[in-house]
Amino acid sequence: MRPVFRSLFHILGRVKIDGKENIPTSANYIVVINHISIFEPPFIIAFWPAALEAVGAVEIWSKPGQALLARLYGGIQAHRGEYDRDLIERTLAALQAGHHLLIAPEGGRSHMPGLRRGLPGVAYIVDKTRLPVVPVGIVGSTDDFFDNAIRGGRPTIEMHIGKPFLLPPVTGRGAERRAMLQQNVDQVMEKIAELLPPDYRGVYASE
Numbered sequence: 001m002r003p004v005f006r007s008l009f010h011i012l013g014r015v016k017i018d019g020k021e022n023i024p025t026s027a028n029y030i031v032v033i034n035h036i037s038i039f040e041p042p043f044i045i046a047f048w049p050a051a052l053e054a055v056g057a058v059e060i061w062s063k064p065g066q067a068l069l070a071r072l073y074g075g076i077q078a079h080r081g082e083y084d085r086d087l088i089e090r091t092l093a094a095l096q097a098g099h100h101l102l103i104a105p106e107g108g109r110s111h112m113p114g115l116r117r118g119l120p121g122v123a124y125i126v127d128k129t130r131l132p133v134v135p136v137g138i139v140g141s142t143d144d145f146f147d148n149a150i151r152g153g154r155p156t157i158e159m160h161i162g163k164p165f166l167l168p169p170v171t172g173r174g175a176e177r178r179a180m181l182q183q184n185v186d187q188v189m190e191k192i193a194e195l196l197p198p199d200y201r202g203v204y205a206s207e
Contacts, residue, residue, distance in 0.1 A: 001069075005046035009157065012149035013140075017047060019161030019195075022134065028098055029132045029164055032122060032188050034115055034196065035104035039141040042069070043157060044102060052102040053094045055087070088125070095129050105185055105192075111143055114202030115189055123167065123184035132164035133188060137195030160195040 009015050031052060033040055045052055055076045076090045095101055103125075105118035126133060140157040148155040167184045170177060186204075193204040 002046050002051070005042050009043060009046060012146070013154050014156040015047070016156060016158040017161070018159075019163075020049070022161050022163045023049060024132060024134070024164055027132060028095060028100060029134050030095070030101045030103065030122070030126060030129070031134045031136055032192060033102070033104050033136045034110075034138055034192055034200065035106050035108065036110050036113060036138075036141050037143045037145065038109070039145050039157070040104070040138045041102065043138065043141060044136060044159060047159060048102075050100055053099040054102040055091065055104075088121075091125055092128055095125075095131060101125075105188055110202075113142065113200040115193055115196070115200065115204050117203055118185040118189040120178070120181035120185050122188060123170070123181040126167050126184065126188075127170045127181070130166070130169075132166055133191070134164045135162040135188065135191035135195060136160065137162070137192050137200070139196060139200060162191055162195050165191060 031044070031048070033044060041054055045054060053076065076087060076094065091101060091103075103122050105122045106116045107119040107121070110116055137160040138158065139160070140155055145155055145157065167187060170180045170184065172180060189204050193201040198205060
C-alpha cells in the first residue's frame with residue numbers, strides 16, 4: 001500500500017519533505033502530527049522510511065472507503081472522548097514490540113488549519129515508555145486537497161520533520177499529575193507548532 005500511496009500523492013500534487021535526517025535510525029520512537037483532515041495519516045505513512053503503527057478513531061473502521069484502507073493497513077482503534085484501557089494496552093504492547101507509533105495528540109480532525117489543545121493521552125504513553133518523540137508538521141492537507149488536485153491544481157502538501165526530544169517524567173497524583181501530563185502534551189504541541197506556518201499554529205501561536 002505504501003508505494004501505491006506515494007505514487008498517488010505525486011500524481012495528485014507536489015510533495016515536499018524536509019528533516020528526514022532527524023528520524024532516529026537505531027531507536028524506537030513516537031511520531032506526533034497535526035491533524036486537519038483524512039490526508040495526513042496516509043501521507044505520512046506512505047513517505048515515512050519505516051512502517052508506522054497508527055492510532056485512529058474507531059469510526060474510521062466503519063466508514064465507506066476509509067474502512068477498506070484501515071482494514072488493509074491495520075492500526076490501533078481509539079474511542080475518542082473516553083478513557084480507553086484497551087487502546088493504552090495495545091499501544092504500549094506495540095511500542096514494547098519495537099514498532100514505531102503514529103498519533104495525533106489533538107484527538108481528531110480540526111478540518112481547518114490551526115492547532116487545537118492537545119489531549120494528555122500521548123503524554124501518558126510517552127511517560128510509560130520513556131521513548132523519544134518526533135514532531136511532524138504537515139502543511140497543505142486541508143479538506144479541499146483532493147478536490148483541488150482532480151481539478152488540475154496540483155496542490156502542494158508538505159511534511160516538516162523536527163528533531164526528536166524527550167519529555168520530563170510525570171510525578172505526583174491526582175490534579176498535580178493531570179496538570180503535569182497536560183504540560184507535557186502542550187510541550188509536544190509547541191514542538192509541532194514550530195514546524196508550521198503562523199496560520200497553522202492555532203492555540204499555540206503565541207507559546
